[in-house]
Amino acid sequence: MMPQPPAALADVRALTFDVFGTVVDWRSSVIRESEALGERLGMTVDWAAFADAWRGGYAPAMDRVRHGELPWTRLDDLHRMTLDRLLEEFGISDALDEAERERFNRVWHRLDPWPDSVTGLARLRERYVLATLSNGNVSLLVNMAKRAGLPWDCVLSAELAGHYKRDPEVYQMAARLLDQPPERVLMVAAHQDDLQAAHREGFRTAFVRRPLEHGPDATPDLSVDPIFDLVADDFDDLADRLGLPGGPRS
Template identity: 80%
Template structure:
């Protein structure tokens, strides 16, 4: 179905995919890895590490969807993937629990794209702005504070107990915003 400009007049809220759309997860994770590598004297291809970590995202969520794991927050899925990658990259002896926990929270410290904050502020004058991400609520709140993202509210797949693209996530967002589906537009750039 094609949507024309006249059809957008009833849109009251914009819900945003966050990872990649609003924040630069890849450069941010590489930066965090490089800082850890310098501090611990590690020679690691942090770009490959970041890509492999993100590559574990969909398979981890699918384990939840398929019932192999109970509902699991994204922070915990990230940690499962991180622990596997630490072994695969031969970092098991080099990183203690504090290092692993700090690196896992890199997702809480993602930097925005250069135009994200300005663009969001402009949109905020007309629309309710909310996240609608697979990230858990605490991750999204911490990221917003770190990056200065001006959300009106933080909505997460966690609130529906499902991951996006499951319809329950989108229905829950409309319910929580007290808006009809045609009044909410999802914004994503991949």
């Protein structure tokens, strides 16, 4: 008998994925490329602190869009605003010309997947439509997928809604474009608030724990909200729990 998903998830047809932290390891990737840049340009910087500060600028920058302080601005451009500020704060503003800044800013297009992402997605894709549902802009997500071999059926982005997660419009846009009632869409994320927002729009939810997202010394909140329909340790575990064949443990 073909393995089956849990009964509550039997009608799910599409999976939507948070990307930064859930599918890709942004922190290690940004640190590694920053270190190489620093070496090439002869800069001595705490690149882990730099990466964390860059990512730390993300939520406040989106809030400026959300509250109307900025018009709709793509994540690439929010990243660039934060980058320019951090180069000043870290005292290395003179070291990078415009071309270097543009190239460095696109490190967010070149993030490496977690070790289980590509194999897990390949298994999940056998049964489900797989779509990103990320705050990254479309071109960022397309470039990332092409480089990393992420087998999306469809690249969906906050950019298409003109709203950033966790605004409800983003989830509603995804269900509408996938032509599925929200209860047939499973949101997959490593962040509780993303899943809670999806749940409020009627999505099913799967929490994938990524304890290393913020580095080996961080102690992220990995607590499980009882509303979550599924909890998994990685994408192969997620595929196992959805009853898909072909896993390393099956």
